[in-house]
Amino acid sequence: MNISIENDSAFNSTNDTDSAINPFLQPPWQIALWAVAYSVIVIISVVGNIIVMWIILAHKRMRTVTNYFLVNLAFAEASMSAFNTVVNFTYAIHNHWYYGLIYCKFHNFFPISAVFTSIYSMTAIALDRYMAIIHPLKPRLSATATKIVICVIWGFSFCMAFPLGYYADVGYMQHRDVCYLDWPGYELNRKYEKMYQVSVFCLIYVLPLLVIGCAYTFIGMTLWASEIPGDSSDRYHEQVVAKRKVVKMMIVVVCTFAVCWLPYHIYFLLQTLSHTNQKFYQQLYLAIMWLAMSSTMYNPIIYCCLNDRWV
Template structure:
């Protein structure tokens, strides 16, 4: 009975509401296509930079790789489909893709934000507890696998209850909850807490402690001669990740607020302008997939060099030997760093303990300065 009433309301109230003037459809098409192009290409370049260069295969970068993969996947499989369905109100893609369409965004967002959370915890352990054991490559991959398993478990109800329905003038894709009004609202509250509020609280606490330590005191256990260089390197990594987290939080906040507010006040769904509001908050949420490569390029010298190499076919992009050294210089084992610094007075390089910074060659060999990274 409830499902029949919902279908009746959709037929009566939604069909005409999705008809938009051509100019508006064109504007939204350009906006969503831009997100798709930038997110897909930018994140694929990030994946290539990490996989193609051994120096980039660090714990932090493995999580960034997972983040880039989830963002690229969501951009490829959901951004354009979301736009088409939200614009026309007609589902053209069959029931199987309907299930995937509702299931995958929650999975990808979960993988994204918990990859950021894992990086925050790793940075916290590296800076606040530097003498405790750190994650190696194999445990990192296990953590990433666990993140995806938990993401699938959380999103499974959307896949299980998703279906299509043929209405008189169109086909719709929706989640047929057993108790639509109650189940839909409660599920979104759970998702908001687990995929937005909880990880942001964890990251807020860890980065606050790390920030106070890096900008307001000394790094515990760090008394090497290269303290200032190491401090700058660690600050840059933390600063980059804070920008990534804040960008994610701002992009997804209106989306979560929209569903909570419309869930509490069903009458808002009948407003003619609600489609434009939804397209706006959806675009902002989907745009979160395209900002990270830009942030990496602007705030990390190695990623910037990687993007230079990816775009070296452009006539105005020049990759110097200095840039090549940034990605290909051999990293020293941490146990050998202090002794290597004393081998020669000529070699004044800074060896960073930060896993994202690696080892620097001497200034006389034209290696990157300790400020870069």
């Protein structure tokens, strides 16, 4: 997950004799349009996710297992939007890094950890819903156990993102500073970089979505396979309807995440495997990054539209 349009191979193959004109300069009107688009993401995402966290944490009855994971998801998405979106935008506009080496490493570590945490929080919610609906007689996670799971999720995310922070570096290329990933093994046809990108794609996209898909498939078969009995009690009817609403809401959340992040993963996989480097890819990168970052602002809207009360 290299945040730069260029990567280490481009840096190593370019010297200071290249043209002094920055090939990534854009006209002011184009920059203004992208600035508005990215600003909308930051405002809606940060404000919306903070409201979600406040609603859950400020009301004791809302502090359920599922909602603890929703708080973790909201925190991860607010962090991703606050620390990643604006910096990525300003960097991609001219492909010039203004923030120094320390923030280059931080930018490649913490916001990426938040991305990993988001998908695994969704996975934890799916598994929690699976246990609650498919195995209702088995004990649910306690508040302490839920917090431990959340810590494990963040710990795993930090481990996965560590190589990005460790190998992040700032260098001078084409008369501008760039934040790039100085992967080892460049002489081995970028072996380690390719291994990492493929591993990330499998571990934080394909595998979690498979688990989530299987969990919600079984849940759907249980909740929608047969109609609610006509002579059932009002309480039973309300519980089933409430569970269906929550499952519908989370399916929409997961599908939104999957759609928004798929082009991002494909882009970096193709860039890693083929390594093309043209100005056209600046606009493509800005569009793909906007779509990926926009995933952080949809969830608060989904919560409000699809569920009038949370479990």
